[in-house]
Amino acid sequence: MQNQDTYYYGILPDVHFRFSSAEISYAVTAASNLHDFDDTGTELLARTMLSAFFLADLVKEETKLSVQIRFYDDSEIHSVLAYSTRNGRMKATLRHRPEEDVESGQISEENLGILKVFRWKDGECIYQSIVPFRNLSFEENIENYLRDSEQIPSFLIAYVKLEGLHWKVKGILLQALPEAKQEHIDAVREWAGAVEAKKNQIFDQNVSNALEELKGIWNTKLEILEEGRPEYRCDCSEEKIKELILNLGKEEAMDIAEEQGQIEVTCEFCNSIYRFPKDRVLELF
Missing domain, CATH: 3.90.1280.10 (HSP33 redox switch-like)
Structure with missing residues (x-):
């Protein structure tokens, strides 16, 4: 599998939104192969890694961010954890619960577990937010976290697909800037819905081409301010x-x-x- 992982940061000046868009297919496949995760576990890991990378864009370069989900005791997966820096240095793991420890009756109709978002600097936690992980899509949980904990209207579209032995993992996060008015937020919400409906077509190509297609679909300016390459890299020593x-x-x-x-x-x-x-x-x- 050729490493085509890449990320782009930029803005949509007409509607006062910023965006982060990335492909982390190689990083997710590497993590899955390293730990021999099954397909269900890898799909969860992929969404967690993608979210950690997108949320890391909110922090300064010298810090890193972790996203962890701890599931209730009747889930076969105990927890998933991903770290990322703003420039895409990632590591992640997933833990299964021993079969004899799986209990019944823990998951409510509303919540599946706990979502934890931490920021780290020099090995010390400098910020933490712990909220319910609700019985919604993964993307909706991240959007709700950003809205409730960060007060940032945000829209996340994730594309996760297994092709043969390799995973395709791409997506985009749209976040309102302080200048965004309600009319801008409403417009981007509509745009995000249109992308979600066509994401298999849009993100089946590389991220650069996907952004060009989005610019045409949205009929708006799209300015790329930064680009780079994510990488699965453990920092243990x-x-x-x-x-x-x-x-x-x-x-x-x-x-x-x-x-x-x-x-x-x-x-x-x-x-x-x-x-x-x-x-x-x-x-x-």
Whole structure:
């Protein structure tokens, strides 16, 4: 599969909206293959990764954003988690619930679980929002989060499709700028609905051509301000694992090392394995 992942940031000046549009097909396929996720899990992962990337456009470049959904106990999927920076450095994982732990009667007609959006800087959480993940489409949940938590009228269209062994994952997020009036918001809502109805046709091509087609459909100016290439890249390191061990404290760390002969940590995002024998654990303290 050739890596054609790309993103574009820009504005629709006639209606005072900004947009983010991206393809992350290669990144999603890489993550799915790495963890051997099934089709249902990969589709959920794809929408979460796409949303994390779009929401990361709201933060400064030196920060990153995470989107996590924790499902109630009668779901076979326990949770899904994706990180992204504004320039598309992404990592993601999905956890299945052991079959014996699946309970009945947890999911209500209204809510399926909890949606968590965090912003991070230098390893510290600097913002968090926790809202219900409702029994609506994934896109509607993200739109509701932006409307209720960020007070930003927004419209998200996601295109997720499996073709053979590879995934096609593309989409666009439209967000009102402060100058947008209600008439502009109403117009873009109508545009978004038209795109949703034709998204299989529009996003079956590359994102650049899709944007050109959208410009014609909407009969409006579309200015691209920035473009780049998303990438699935884990940022784990031995130094971060050392810090994790130090946070355990000497007594607990040495207890684990004595019992197991070492401390072994497997990164949940890239499957890298870090091993610290007892003598190395002791040296950390």
